[in-house]
Amino acid sequence: MYILNRLEEAWRMQGISSSGGVTRAAIEEFEARNRLVLPELFREYLRTLNGMVAGKVDHYLIAFLPLNVVDTPKCMLAANGNVDIIIAEFSLWSHFYALQLECRQHENGVIASDGENIKRLSSSFSDFLEGYLASPADVANCLLRTH
Numbered sequence: 001m002y003i004l005n006r007l008e009e010a011w012r013m014q015g016i017s018s019s020g021g022v023t024r025a026a027i028e029e030f031e032a033r034n035r036l037v038l039p040e041l042f043r044e045y046l047r048t049l050n051g052m053v054a055g056k057v058d059h060y061l062i063a064f065l066p067l068n069v070v071d072t073p074k075c076m077l078a079a080n081g082n083v084d085i086i087i088a089e090f091s092l093w094s095h096f097y098a099l100q101l102e103c104r105q106h107e108n109g110v111i112a113s114d115g116e117n118i119k120r121l122s123s124s125f126s127d128f129l130e131g132y133l134a135s136p137a138d139v140a141n142c143l144l145r146t147h
Contacts, residue, residue: 003041003129004048010133016056018049019066030071036083039107042099042125051088060140061091062132084111087125095143099125112142119143 008018027046031038038046051066052058065088069075075086077098084098087110095115100108110128112119119142122128132139 003126003133004045006133007045007129008049010136011052011058014058016058017053019051019053020049021047022050022067023047026067030067034071034076034083036085036101038101039099039125041129042087042107045125057091058136060136062088062097062136062140063090064088082108090140097121097128097139099128112139114143117143 011018024047027038027043046067049064051064051069054066054069057063065075065086070085070087077084077086081103083101085101086096086098088097090096095112098111098113100111102108107124109123110121110125112121121139121142122131
């Protein structure tokens with residue numbers, strides 16, 4: 001998928017390597033264990049990039065998380081049959097970015113949250129990546145308040 005190539009290139013230009021893709025079996029096991037269905041682009045992202053190498057952040061302090069981090073209780077937020085999967089974090093978890101799945105199967109966009117405030121950033125993972133590639137500073141600073 002072209003957008004994933006662009007994402008990988010943006011990271012490479014900053015000296016960041018991806019974690020390396022995971023297998024389809026690992027993704028299917030994650031989906032089965034958590035009783036959810038991931039959007040196809042997110043599955044492809046996991047198969048090809050799978051987040052950044054541990055400990056790496058981009059120039060804007062955003063870290064995209066690999067599946068082994070995503071697949072932890074800290075990153076799986078469930079309520080009322082819906083689930084938010086934390087897929088990236090900003091500046092040592094000052095806020096995070098979560099892929100929302102309605103009824104555990106229908107993609108409902110990406111939000112940013114600091115635990116108190118929530119801001120809807122996009123209606124899909126694809127739109128989130130487009131926004132990140134167009135202006136990573138806007139994604140990084142999406143919850144900063146102006147006084």
